[in-house]
Amino acid sequence: xxxxxxxxxxxxxxxxxxxNGEDDRLERLLVILSKGSMEDAYAALIMANGAVMExxxxxxxxxxxGLDAITKxxxxxxHMPTVGNPALMRNVPTMVAGLPGVEALATKMMRGKMxxxxxxxxxxxxxxxxxxxxxxxxxxxxxxxxxxxxxxxVDEVEDIITVGEMLELAGGERSQVIFV
Amino acid sequence: MPQVGIAGETIDVxxxxxxxxxxEWTPDVAREIAKVEGIELTDKHxxxxxxxxxxxxxxxKLTIRRVGKSDVVDSVKEFYDLFPDGPxxxxxxxxxxxxxxxxx
Numbered sequence: 001x002x003x004x005x006x007x008x009x010x011x012x013x014x015x016x017x018x019x020n021g022e023d024d025r026l027e028r029l030l031v032i033l034s035k036g037s038m039e040d041a042y043a044a045l046i047m048a049n050g051a052v053m054e055x056x057x058x059x060x061x062x063x064x065x066g067l068d069a070i071t072k073x074x075x076x077x078x079h080m081p082t083v084g085n086p087a088l089m090r091n092v093p094t095m096v097a098g099l100p101g102v103e104a105l106a107t108k109m110m111r112g113k114m115x116x117x118x119x120x121x122x123x124x125x126x127x128x129x130x131x132x133x134x135x136x137x138x139x140x141x142x143x144x145x146x147x148x149x150x151x152x153x154v155d156e157v158e159d160i161i162t163v164g165e166m167l168e169l170a171g172g173e174r175s176q177v178i179f180v
Numbered sequence: 181m182p183q184v185g186i187a188g189e190t191i192d193v194x195x196x197x198x199x200x201x202x203x204e205w206t207p208d209v210a211r212e213i214a215k216v217e218g219i220e221l222t223d224k225h226x227x228x229x230x231x232x233x234x235x236x237x238x239x240x241k242l243t244i245r246r247v248g249k250s251d252v253v254d255s256v257k258e259f260y261d262l263f264p265d266g267p268x269x270x271x272x273x274x275x276x277x278x279x280x281x282x283x284x
Contacts, residue, residue, distance in 0.1 A: 008182075053244055053267075118243045132267075
């Protein structure tokens with residue numbers, strides 16, 4: 001058996017490091033989702049969930065069509081836009097992209113791809129974010145404009161707030177905002 | 181690569197404190213790392229650690245969702261409750277497997 005008496009213990013090596021010396025680490029993240037397409041919603045959800053997984057205080061604010069992601073009867077039927085999205089189907093003429101059924105097919109294919117990579121449906125993704133301590137907020141003005149009420153939004157939504165209240169969620173030196 | 185002494189054994193770790201050889205893992209190693217992470221290991225924790233080690237040995241790509249859907253915890257919430265502030269990373273570290281490279 002080798003002599004380990006001269007080796008530092010795990011606590012000596014990593015104990016202090018974990019709590020001190022890393023004070024410039026991101027502490028708080030606010031992710032704003034303003035769009036209702038599948039690609040935009042997932043970009044926001046993946047970044048928010050990623051932050052939750054890192055133990056970062058995470059808040060999400062849903063405004064304008066971003067509200068679809070927290071609206072009960074819409075959140076799991078977001079579409080993958082084919083028209084005006086040249087990156088999606090590079091070699092397909094724009095007119096074809098607009099034919100009936102093309103967008104539905106693209107959406108279905110994208111869902112399949114996501115499931116393969118363990119990316120959950122929107123509703124489950126939000127549950128995961130909240131389970132990890134993240135909070136979800138609806139935009140007061142947009143909720144009113146679309147004629148929605150709290151009963152139309154999923155239960156995980158904490159409250160419906162104003163822009164001023166949203167900005168308070170991003171207070172502090174080590175905070176960042178991501179806008180999608 | 182740094183080395184640390186745990187229960188009289190020399191353990192190879194990387195700069196972040198993850199074991200570089202999961203074969204060197206022992207329950208004592210888990211207890212020592214958990215202590216530094218501020219986690220007291222219960223039977224439930226050991227179940228999760230065992231699951232993660234099995235999955236790693238099988239070459240599975242671990243995600244929070246995968247653990248949440250396994251039988252080893254009831255939900256993603258329970259996983260977060262067991263290993264607060266970054267369950268997948270912390271549990272992997274304590275289980276002596278590499279830092280998970282997953283975004284979900």
